[in-house]
Amino acid sequence: MRHILVPEDLTAHEIEAIFAISHDLESKYDAGLRDALLPGRVLALVFEKPSLRTRVSFEAAMAHLGGSSVFLGEDAGFSSSRESIADFGRVLSQYADAIVCRSKAHDTILALAAAATVPVINGLSDYTHPCQALADVYTLKEQVGRVAGLTFTFVGDGNNVARSLAVVCGLLGMRFVLAAPPQYQFDDAFRAHLKALLPNAEIVETTDPVAAVKGAAVVYTDVWASMGQEKERAVRLEAFKPYQVNADLMHHCPQAFFMHCLPARRGEEVTDDVIDGPQSLVVDEAANRMHVQKGLLAWLLAK
Ligand code: CP
Numbered sequence: 001m002r003h004i005l006v007p008e009d010l011t012a013h014e015i016e017a018i019f020a021i022s023h024d025l026e027s028k029y030d031a032g033l034r035d036a037l038l039p040g041r042v043l044a045l046v047f048e049k050p051s052l053r054t055r056v057s058f059e060a061a062m063a064h065l066g067g068s069s070v071f072l073g074e075d076a077g078f079s080s081s082r083e084s085i086a087d088f089g090r091v092l093s094q095y096a097d098a099i100v101c102r103s104k105a106h107d108t109i110l111a112l113a114a115a116a117t118v119p120v121i122n123g124l125s126d127y128t129h130p131c132q133a134l135a136d137v138y139t140l141k142e143q144v145g146r147v148a149g150l151t152f153t154f155v156g157d158g159n160n161v162a163r164s165l166a167v168v169c170g171l172l173g174m175r176f177v178l179a180a181p182p183q184y185q186f187d188d189a190f191r192a193h194l195k196a197l198l199p200n201a202e203i204v205e206t207t208d209p210v211a212a213v214k215g216a217a218v219v220y221t222d223v224w225a226s227m228g229q230e231k232e233r234a235v236r237l238e239a240f241k242p243y244q245v246n247a248d249l250m251h252h253c254p255q256a257f258f259m260h261c262l263p264a265r266r267g268e269e270v271t272d273d274v275i276d277g278p279q280s281l282v283v284d285e286a287a288n289r290m291h292v293q294k295g296l297l298a299w300l301l302a303k
């Protein structure tokens with residue numbers, strides 16, 4: 001039994017294996033075929049925050065694979081005074097074959113996983129978003145044919161999505177560059193973690209977005225104020241102003257694709273002309289959430 005709580009719960013070799021299954025299932029899906037690899041299996045989704053992509057892509061993935069899913073929102077009483085997280089996890093494991101959890105605090109997912117007797121998959125926490133990063137790098141691989149040696153540039157907040165991407169890029173031999181104001185770059189604990197986990201990876205942090213995008217294969221951004229950071233919004237909008245991904249910035253990297261995990265705050269971290277422009281892969285990227293999660297579910301659960 002394996003939990004996927006952070007991207008580094010997978011090795012590079014395992015990520016490649018998941019991508020291979022995902023690619024096979026995606027090709028079949030495009031041809032109108034749905035491989036029922038998980039008949040009768042049940043996926044529970046326990047979400048403490050809103051979601052479009054993560055929720056629907058997991059639910060559709062399970063339906064296509066011949067299984068089903070149960071969505072548990074606030075009324076299920078997860079992480080509330082109704083019952084302990086441990087009791088919740090032990091009991092839910094009796095009904096479901098795997099659990100996807102989106103939590104406010106990463107520790108909540110860790111507590112659920114500690115009690116669950118079926119695999120728990122992180123569907124976003126304040127710390128990391130592993131399924132997003134897997135789909136993003138898979139999307140780049142589909143476009144270029146390979147990813148090792150490419151530069152992945154993230155312009156914006158060094159938060160959950162950026163952390164997951166730094167790890168997946170490092171695992172797969174890519175160069176990762178984060179351009180952000182100093183106070184929104186990675187913290188020392190995460191830097192030390194990256195150094196220990198990926199001693200040979202090239203992970204660079206800078207305050208210069210123009211230098212960061214030069215030579216990049218991808219320019220990526222995410223919202224400046226994530227779910228749970230609403231009170232910091234005004235301060236963040238001011239700090240991130242020089243980091244908007246707009247046509248001026250993209251002129252420095254005509255070869256690069258543009259990516260965004262979505263939802264986007266158009267006119268803040270990205271302008272309409274970039275997100276809707278010829279360099280943008282945002283719709284493919286969102287579509288690939290489903291294909292890669294199918295690969296992950298099949299890899300975790302299929303006999
Ligand atoms: N990118 C992503 O995780 O989107 P949702 O918040 O809509 O799931």
Ligand code: NVA
Pocket residue numbers: 124159160161222223225226227261262263
């Ligand atoms: N960083 C964003 C990602 C949303 C998919 C958030 O946590 O709100």
